[in-house]
Amino acid sequence: MRHAKSGWAKPGERDFDRRLDDAGLIEAEQVAGVAAKRGYRPAIVLSSSAVRCRQTAEAVRRSINGSTEFRFLDELYNAPADAYVDLLEQSRQFDSVMLVGHNPAIEELFATLVGMDAVNRTIPEGYPTSGLAVLDHQAAGGDWILTDFIA
Numbered sequence: 130m131r132h133a134k135s136g137w138a139k140p141g142e143r144d145f146d147r148r149l150d151d152a153g154l155i156e157a158e159q160v161a162g163v164a165a166k167r168g169y170r171p172a173i174v175l176s177s178s179a180v181r182c183r184q185t186a187e188a189v190r191r192s193i194n195g196s197t198e199f200r201f202l203d204e205l206y207n208a209p210a211d212a213y214v215d216l217l218e219q220s221r222q223f224d225s226v227m228l229v230g231h232n233p234a235i236e237e238l239f240a241t242l243v244g245m246d247a248v249n250r251t252i253p254e255g256y257p258t259s260g261l262a263v264l265d266h267q268a269a270g271g272d273w274i275l276t277d278f279i280a
Contacts, residue, residue: 130227131235133157133188134258135181145206149184156259157188163279164261165192169225173198175216176229177205185259186229205230210237232256242273251278 134153138144149157170193176186178201186199204212205228213228213235220226228238236256240248242264252260263277 130160130185130189130229130261131232131256131258132177132179132182132185132229133160145179147179147181149181153181153258154184154188157185158192160259160261160279161188161192164189164263165194167277167279169193169227169261169263169277170195171197171225171227172223173200173220173225174227174229175205175220176201177208177231178203179206179231182206182229182231189227189229205234207231208234210234210241213238214241235260243275247275251275252280 133149133156135147136150138147174186174189174197176182176199182205183201186201190197190199205216208230213230216228217226228235236248236252239256239262251262257280259280261279262275263279264273265276266273
């Protein structure tokens with residue numbers, strides 16, 4: 130999941146501290162709500178520790194209302210897609226993982242896992258804020274399959 134729409138940094142404010150704007154707060158709640166209604170409840174949510182990602186992950190927490198573990202990781206801020214892939218590899222003990230992060234890494238991760246054809250069909254204009262790609266990992270072939278996209 131890409132973090133929801135955020136405002137621009139205020140004078141003297143670090144990019145890391147940017148908050149969701151009003152539209153972003155609404156869209157995060159909407160996407161999280163749709164995901165919960167569709168039964169998506171990850172075992173763990175790994176989120177960038179940047180404020181806008183934390184706020185997006187907290188919308189997920191409110192919607193799923195369960196035993197999901199949440200971890201906020203500094204290493205996902207300004208990280209390349211490879212760092213997200215590494216985290217997925219390190220999280221194999223969980224039956225489902227949600228990543229909450231930043232573009233361009235989220236879009237690059239999506240392309241790495243499902244291929245450019247799926248990316249072009251699903252998000253031809255780029256990865257939207259609050260976009261949530263739901264993927265299934267096919268253990269036998271090691272492939273990732275796009276099963277849903279919520280925006």
